[in-house]
Amino acid sequence: MAQPLNYLNESASQTAGPYVHIGLAPGAAGFDIYRTQLGEDIAGPDAPGERIRVEGVVMDGTGAPVKDVLLEVWQADAAGIYPHAEDPRVADCAPGFRGWGRVITDFDTGLWAFDTVKPGPVMGRNGQMMAPHVSFWLVARGINIGLSTRMYFEDEDNSADPVLNLVEQAPRRETLLARKVSPGLYRFDIRLQGDGETVFLDI
Amino acid sequence: MKPAEFYQRDRTSQPPALTPDYKTSVARSPRLAMLSLQGSMSEVTGPTFGHSDIDAIDNDLIRNYAKTGDPVGERIIVHGRVLDENGRGIPNTLVEIWQANAGGRYRHKKDTYLAPIDPNFGGCGRTLTDDQGYYYFRTVKPGAYPWRNWVNNWRPAHIHVSVFGTSFSQRLITQMYFEGDPLIAKCPIVATIPDPRAIDQLIAPLDLNAAIPLDCLAYKFDIILRGRRSTLFENRLEGN
Numbered sequence: 001m002a003q004p005l006n007y008l009n010e011s012a013s014q015t016a017g018p019y020v021h022i023g024l025a026p027g028a029a030g031f032d033i034y035r036t037q038l039g040e041d042i043a044g045p046d047a048p049g050e051r052i053r054v055e056g057v058v059m060d061g062t063g064a065p066v067k068d069v070l071l072e073v074w075q076a077d078a079a080g081i082y083p084h085a086e087d088p089r090v091a092d093c094a095p096g097f098r099g100w101g102r103v104i105t106d107f108d109t110g111l112w113a114f115d116t117v118k119p120g121p122v123m124g125r126n127g128q129m130m131a132p133h134v135s136f137w138l139v140a141r142g143i144n145i146g147l148s149t150r151m152y153f154e155d156e157d158n159s160a161d162p163v164l165n166l167v168e169q170a171p172r173r174e175t176l177l178a179r180k181v182s183p184g185l186y187r188f189d190i191r192l193q194g195d196g197e198t199v200f201l202d203i
Numbered sequence: 204m205k206p207a208e209f210y211q212r213d214r215t216s217q218p219p220a221l222t223p224d225y226k227t228s229v230a231r232s233p234r235l236a237m238l239s240l241q242g243s244m245s246e247v248t249g250p251t252f253g254h255s256d257i258d259a260i261d262n263d264l265i266r267n268y269a270k271t272g273d274p275v276g277e278r279i280i281v282h283g284r285v286l287d288e289n290g291r292g293i294p295n296t297l298v299e300i301w302q303a304n305a306g307g308r309y310r311h312k313k314d315t316y317l318a319p320i321d322p323n324f325g326g327c328g329r330t331l332t333d334d335q336g337y338y339y340f341r342t343v344k345p346g347a348y349p350w351r352n353w354v355n356n357w358r359p360a361h362i363h364v365s366v367f368g369t370s371f372s373q374r375l376i377t378q379m380y381f382e383g384d385p386l387i388a389k390c391p392i393v394a395t396i397p398d399p400r401a402i403d404q405l406i407a408p409l410d411l412n413a414a415i416p417l418d419c420l421a422y423k424f425d426i427i428l429r430g431r432r433s434t435l436f437e438n439r440l441e442g443n
Contacts, residue, residue, distance in 0.1 A: 007210075008288045008427045012401040013217055014378040015225075015392060016363065019311045023301025023327045023363055030312040033268055033325045035258055038297075061230040068313075074249060074371045084248035100250030107313070124243045135245050137374055142227030144218035144395045146374060150245075166238060192231050202212065202237040203246045203372045 013145035020070050020139060021104065028104045039072065039102025042116040047094035049078025049117035054151070054178060054186045057110045058138065061193030065110025069140040071103040073114060073151075075133070080120030118153070124162050131161040138190065148201045151188045155180050167199055175199050208242050209372050209429045210288055218395035225391045226352055242372060249371040252297040252331060261329045264302075264342035268325030275321055276305025276343030278419035281379070281407065284336040285366055288430030292336025298426070299329040299365040300340060307348030307358075316348055341419070347386055359386035359393065368428040379424045382408045 021029040027037055043049070058066040076082045077094040084090060084099075094117075105112040116134075124130040131152055138147045152158050154177045164173045175198045178186040190198045220232035240246065260267050265274060281300075285293045303309045303326065306318035310326050324343065332338045345360050361378040368374070380387050387393055387406065396402050404427070413421035 006290075007430065008286060008290055009216060009401065009404065010213060010288060010429050011375065011377050011404055011427045012396045012398070013375060014363075014395070014405070015228075016365075016376045018313060019301065019309045020363070020376075022309060022311050022325075023299050023329075023365060026325070026327055029310065031268075031310055031325060033327060034261060034329075036256060038252070038256060061232075061234075064230075066231065072374070074245070076245075082244060082248040084251065086248055087244060098250065122244055124245075125241060130243065130245065133245070135371055137371065139376055140231065142225070142229075142231035144220060144222060144225070144228060144232075146376060147220075147233070148372075163238075163240060163243075166240070193234055197233055197235050199235075200233050200237045202214070202239040203242065 015141060015144055016070060016139035018068050018141040020068070024070060025102060025104050039100055042073065042075070042098055042101035042114060043077070043094070044096030044098065047077055047097040047117050049094070049120075050184070051115065052118050052184050052186060053113055053115050054134070054188055055111060055113035056188040056190060057112070058105070058140075058190045058192065063194070065105075066140055066192070067105055067107055067110040069105055069110075069112075069138055071112060072137045073101045073103065073116075074135040074137075075099055075116065075119040076122050078117050078120050080122045080132075082122075128162045129160070130163060131156050131158040136190070147192075148203050149190065149198055150176055150201065151178050152176050153178050153180070153186065172199050207247065207431055207433055209247070209370065209431045212429060216396070216398040216401040218397065222391075222395040225395050228395070246372040247370045249367060249369060249373070252295070252367070254331065256297075257329055257331065262338075262340045264324065264326065264328045264340060267328060269323045272323055274304065274324035274343050278341070279344050280339055280341055280413055280415070280419055280421040281362065281424055282337070282339035282410075282413055282421065283407075283424040283426065285332050285338065285368070285426045285428065286336055287368070287428050292332070293368055293428060294332055294334045294336055296332050296336075296369070297329065297367050298332060298338045299327070300362050301327040302342065302345040302362040303348055305343050305346050307346030318346065318348065344381065352391055356391065357386055357389070359384045359390050364424075364426060366426050366428060373428040375426070375428060377405060377426070379422075380406045381422060382406055
């Protein structure tokens with residue numbers, strides 16, 4: 001027997017269940033309890049950059065919308081700076097920019113949307129720039145452990161992005177691209193399973 | 204500079220996406236392999252929260268929705284620490300919980316179980332860990348309730364727990380169960396976890412030392428988030 005390593009083990013995930021809104025967005029569950037709901041304002045009123053709206057639907061393996069999904073997003077500001085101590089440029093992050101949002105669907109249609117500023121490119125590993133992107137994390141009834149993915153923009157130059165280029169089957173990279181619907185409006189549908197299954201990331 | 208890596212998630216002790224005995228997972232589970240990604244700035248950063256985001260009463264579920272008196276049920280304290288896999292407390296991180304009331308009914312417009320809503324119980328709370336990673340809530344013990352899976356499935360009493368840590372790659376939602384509950388071993392959602400030790404880690408023991416005599420019982424629940432190594436520029440490979 002070798003010596004024990006004595007690391008602790010990450011707690012196991014369990015589904016967020018159908019009533020995730022009670023804890024994370026009680027207004028959507030139908031009651032008012034907190035002074036503030038978190039994650040409703042991603043960019044704040046004063047952050048510079050292009051103001052955009054992103055909308056979409058999460059679909060299950062039968063093509064039906066997942067109406068009880070909760071999404072969280074995390075992104076850099078328009079200059080590519082994260083509001084976090086580990087970003088070396090954090091002191092220059094846009095004033096009032098939180099970078100994080102919590103997004104609830106319409107219970108009848110499954111449509112979700114959030115407003116933000118378009119992020120700038122972010123320095124990746126080994127000095128490789130990453131194209132502008134938003135990180136996504138999805139939880140719902142039937143999802144045992146939160147699913148991570150990224151959203152890129154079809155109207156940006158994504159050709160040298162080190163993460164997109166890691167996707168072995170080039171057509172699958174398309175699943176990570178938001179489509180430009182009109183000026184300032186993007187569409188990003190997520191498919192959990194089946195044709196056009198979104199690329200999910202083990203981060 | 205390379206960001207310091209988080210230890211890779213141990214997928215052998217985490218539930219897989221497809222767990223057919225939990226039926227809803229069948230159509231909601233990706234079938235293709237995930238793309239494994241080494242951490243970049245986008246993964247090692249994450250949202251931060253402060254005391255201006257929440258109120259002091261938010262962690263007291265006995266009082267934070269009370270209208271005409273205290274909620275019905277067994278009064279309990281739930282307390283513990285948020286730690287990383289190196290055993291270090293994670294300070295100032297947001298912990299959010301939600302649960303059914305003592306009768307097993309959620310205050311949610313989609314919950315139609317016949318047990319009554321408690322007019323004095325909302326069922327959610329949130330708090331920030333202190334500088335040692337410690338947190339606590341006061342609440343009532345939730346009831347078991349039936350759910351549609353097989354015709355006679357019942358969820359063990361549980362509290363949903365959401366934790367952030369310091370990076371988006373540590374984001375975790377789990378459920379806390381109560382020591383001694385015979386429904387734990389019968390639950391298809393608990394059974395999505397393949398490792399029995401990982402299930403045990405979600406069961407909070409009764410903690411009489413933390414109970415308040417003549418007032419309420421206590422359960423202790425530590426939450427472990429992924430650990431992290433040092434940067435390559437520090438000559439220490441374990442922890443930082």
